[in-house]
Amino acid sequence: MKYLYALLAWAMVAALPARAQDASEKAVSWQYSAEKKDAGTFLLHAKGTIEDGWILFSTTMPDTSVNSRLVVNTKGATITGIQEEGKLESRHDSVLDAEVRYFEHSVELVATVKANDSSTVLKGSVQYMVMKGAEVSSVIDNAFVATVAGGGAATAADDTSNKSLWWIFLACFGGGFLALLTPCVYSLIPITVGFFTKRSPTRAIGIRNAFFYSISIIVIYTFLGFLITRIFGPGALNALSSNAMANLIFFAIFLLFGISFLGAFELTLPGSWSNAADSKASAGNFGGIFFMALTLAIVSFSCTGPIIGNLLVLASKGGVIGPLVGMFGFSLALAIPFSLFALFPSMLNKLGKSGGWLNAVKVVLGLLELALALKFFSNADMAYHWHLLDREVFLSLWIVLFSITGFYLLGKIKFSHDSDLPYVSIPRLFFAIVTFTFVVYMVPGLWGAPLKGISGFLPHEGSQDFNLHRELTNLTAKIGSGGGTAVSDNTIKPKKYTDILESEIPGVETLFFDYQEAIAASKAAHKPLMLDFTGHSCVNCRKFEKSVLSDPQVMKVLHDDFIVASLYTDEKTELPESEQYVSKLDGTNVKNVGQSNADFEAVHFNRNSQPYYIPVDGEGSPLVSAGYGYDPKENVAAFLAYLESAKAEYKKRGK
The missing domain is CATH 3.40.30.10 (Glutaredoxin)
Structure with missing residues (x-):
């Protein structure tokens, strides 16, 4: 019955109109303080004043999915026990058809906290559920910062509505750099190089293109992320990374990139877009650059979606402006390395004029794109249990693709548009050695070896x-x-x-x-x-x-x-x-x-x-x-x- 009670409570909360939600958030006002008890031990006090007519569920409710709790987020701090001070009531509630334990008018939660002896503040939140008549609601995260007083208590104010936008910006800025380390983002850097190789024949144009590319990334992530959050909630972006249709679209995009790089066809903008891009290529057509940035945003969501989703939950605590500030910080961090890398595309232009090595780079990138396309198809395959691309099938395809890459580098495979290869250069030889080493590394995976180095790419x-x-x-x-x-x-x-x-x-x-x-x-x-x-x-x-x-x-x-x-x-x-x-x-x-x-x-x-x-x-x-x-x-x-x-x-x- 208690589990039915939990589900009913959450359903009732979700069905409440906006005015009821606002009222419930004001049902309890909190004051916080902290004091040092002895070496490494602190007492955290949360005093709640409960509005007339409302009840606050106890921390000792038998069903913990709806009870109140204190959470400390200070690094290295752990709550070892919580005591309640106040008149604890209990009754069988006819609306919920369950036994409830609650407080009226006032309550004080006193938590014993083990922390670093030099701690001066305790940060955390009170999470609680309140009820008035048949109306049930909860406050997920009523955040606080409590200053530790040496012998007495020092009051700390609730900072839920005034959470520092600078703190949100810095946290999301760090999340952007973390996203760069994910495979989906890191693997797109070579594609960016190829794009700017064509669009930036001079250093001045390269700098201009890099600037436009950075601005495009920031605009796309900031405003699209903000709009999706406002319309669908912070969980939407996290869900996108596992959406079957989205991953199949990503699969198709990478597949097209791969086949195009192999020389089957050239990807061009449709109609007048393509003509306009060609005519303004020397000026670094902004539409083409924006499209490249949009491609980055789309195909990288499989890896960045979970990071962005968590950051948006955090940023949403900064009010309406919070997600906007947070996503600006995330996109700025994401744009900086791409911009710096794009500042020097003319180096690849010069190298591309000597021999047919540039075409070899495109072919190798094409094979790499085909391998990455399988990752997106695998995401949808695993989520829906199609079993079309199980781990051994996935590995077999990767072993074949990278073997082809190795033989191509050695000149054993040649495409129609390739130049003659009279001999194997030292760089090509070393790239071939690395490629075949990777192939040998993957082979034991066919018998279940964990392959820790690429475990993030493989099906489970x-x-x-x-x-x-x-x-x-x-x-x-x-x-x-x-x-x-x-x-x-x-x-x-x-x-x-x-x-x-x-x-x-x-x-x-x-x-x-x-x-x-x-x-x-x-x-x-x-x-x-x-x-x-x-x-x-x-x-x-x-x-x-x-x-x-x-x-x-x-x-x-x-x-x-x-x-x-x-x-x-x-x-x-x-x-x-x-x-x-x-x-x-x-x-x-x-x-x-x-x-x-x-x-x-x-x-x-x-x-x-x-x-x-x-x-x-x-x-x-x-x-x-x-x-x-x-x-x-x-x-x-x-x-x-x-x-x-x-x-x-x-x-x-x-x-």
Whole structure:
């Protein structure tokens, strides 16, 4: 009944008119303070004044999906316990048909926080649900900054509505540089070089083109991102990266680029556009440059969409102007490296005039584009379980394409428009060596080798029919744990979605794909639950799984000490009609498993990106103050420490 109650509550929230939402946000006013208790221990106070007629749900509600909670976001800080001060009431609510525990008029939440002894501020948020009559609503993230007083308490103001736009700009600016490290963006740099090679015969024109290109990137990302956020909500961009139609369009674009580079045809603008572009080529036609920037924005969304989605959730807290400022920061960071690279295209023009090496570059780029096109098709294939491009098929195609590339570089394959190659130059020889080395590297993947270096590009290992590595990994985990399994009670083995989903976390045989099943297993097994928000088309998820989660120490801890639930945010399996609902976050209809998991992540953990790992107890309450997202440093020791802190907190709560 409590789960029905949770779903009903969220549905009621989503159905409320705008005026009711505004009223609920004013139902509780908060004052915050912090004090140092002893070395490394602080007390965080959140005093809430509740408007007459409203009730505030307790932090001890039996269903944690609707209870109140304090969250601390200060780096290195962890809440070890929360006490409530005030008159706690309880009753059976006829509207919700459930037992509710609540406060009226006032409440004070006092959290014990372990933090660095030199901490001077504690940052975080209060997340809570309120009710008035039959009206239910929640405030997801009421943010605060509390200054620590040495012996007494210092008041801190709520900064939700006044969140620093500079802070949003800098955070999104950093996200833009992070996006440059993703495979989809990085791989587009050679295409940009080829474009400016044609359009920039002189340095002056190159500088002008680079300026227009930068402005185009900023305009496209800033205004399109802003409009999509305002119209569809911050989750729209994150969902785009896993949308089948979008990925098929990206596949077609890369396929066309690849075939064109191989010499089958030339891509030209239609009609008068093409004539105008040719006539103004020496001036750096702005339309052509804008189109190139638009192409960058479109095809890179598969990798940048999750980053942008999370940044837009953050930026939305800056009010109406927040997403505009945030996306400007993101696009500015994205444009700077492309601009600097585009300032020197004339160097390639000069090199292109000597011999036929420039055509060889185009052919190699064409083969590379064909290989990248498969990645976009794979995204749609995995999300909808078509099984047309499983891992071994994908690898076979890549092995063939890069083998052709290697033989082409050695002059063993020649296209009709190629110049004669009387001998192999030293640069071509070394490129051929690198290419064939990559081919040899991929071959063991046909038998299940993890191939960590390219794991972000490949379909997940669960799609491979024969996977020797997976069998050995599971065996190693069994031996290391004495042969035990994550859950010993057969009655709580995972049931939902096991016919279409497989474990992607090495060494964990009993993996859940449904939150409610996982919570039940966590209670039965007396183990903490690790929520793994992931995605079929999530590049960074695959990289983290292969670089960190596959480490033997991490595997053993997850296998022995945790229940694990992988919640795919792009899984397209439709929910039963009785489980479909309207999101309280953005009012969209939640109809499939992926939408439900993505909505759950955004509502309960204020996140909209993957991977995201957050350990919770058997009631669903987080065991740490913040989850663990993608770590470009791939720090195994840091993730192990994170797991140990969650285990320690779970043990404390058990006592």
